[in-house]
Amino acid sequence: MFANILFYILSGAGVTLSVIAIALPVGSILGVILSLLRVYGGKVFSGLVAVYSTIMRGIPPIVLLFILFFVIAGAINLSPLLAGAISLAIISSGYQLEIFRGAIQSIGGGQMMAARALGMTKFKAIRYVILPQALRIAIPPWSNEVASIIKDSSLVYALGVPEILRRAQFMSASTYQPFIAYGIAAIFYFIMTFLSGRLLDKLEMKTKIPNLQLER
Numbered sequence: 001m002f003a004n005i006l007f008y009i010l011s012g013a014g015v016t017l018s019v020i021a022i023a024l025p026v027g028s029i030l031g032v033i034l035s036l037l038r039v040y041g042g043k044v045f046s047g048l049v050a051v052y053s054t055i056m057r058g059i060p061p062i063v064l065l066f067i068l069f070f071v072i073a074g075a076i077n078l079s080p081l082l083a084g085a086i087s088l089a090i091i092s093s094g095y096q097l098e099i100f101r102g103a104i105q106s107i108g109g110g111q112m113m114a115a116r117a118l119g120m121t122k123f124k125a126i127r128y129v130i131l132p133q134a135l136r137i138a139i140p141p142w143s144n145e146v147a148s149i150i151k152d153s154s155l156v157y158a159l160g161v162p163e164i165l166r167r168a169q170f171m172s173a174s175t176y177q178p179f180i181a182y183g184i185a186a187i188f189y190f191i192m193t194f195l196s197g198r199l200l201d202k203l204e205m206k207t208k209i210p211n212l213q214l215e216r
Contacts, residue, residue, distance in 0.1 A: 001177070002180060005181055009184050009185060010188070012164045012166065015161060016188075019084065019163060023085045024146065027093045031092070032100050035097040035099075036131075038097060038101045040126065052097075053098055056091055056094020061088075061091050061155060064091050066158070084159045088153065095148070100142075106137055107133050136209055137209075143196070146200065150192045151193065154185075154189065164189070168182050168184060
């Protein structure tokens with residue numbers, strides 16, 4: 001019995017990993033772009049991004065997931081898996097943009113002034129001076145968002161995507177063994193978040209900028 005439940009639930013691991021593999025990089029790219037607009041986009045773009053961030057962080061993820069899913073899937077006819085993953089990416093970008101914004105603003109303004117004095121355009125200064133430092137500074141808080149995306153990937157079960165939690169729900173109902181079914185799912189998510197946290201800790205130590213002075 002246990003072996004059958006374990007095999008069936010873990011056969012959805014590939015689906016869960018696919019959701020994470022889409023949501024994490026797409027959300028990160030959106031977060032970086034939006035954070036740059038928030039800091040350097042002027043009053044109009046900065047204000048719009050601030051409103052976007054407030055909305056994304058002020059509505060429960062499951063509610064946003066349903067709204068975005070039906071908008072995205074209805075507009076461009078995507079599969080539930082892809083539409084759900086993109087929806088999670090958009091939701092996550094609202095949190096990630098604030099992480100990257102804080103990292104960018106923690107870098108002393110004198111570095112931008114020095115880069116401009118050397119003849120760099122504002123775009124080049126951001127690309128070659130500010131952003132490489134900011135991305136490294138952002139690793140610790142960003143690791144928390146990675147863990148959140150891993151756990152939030154379970155929300156796509158509500159869209160009918162046959163990932164880990166959806167399969168655990170089915171086995172719980174069909175075998176009357178909810179503790180075993182959901183326990184297996186819980187262990188899977190724990191292992192994923194634990195391993196990702198350890199990897200990012202190592203990445204943080206490897207890319208740490210020695211003697212970097214941050215703005216207070």
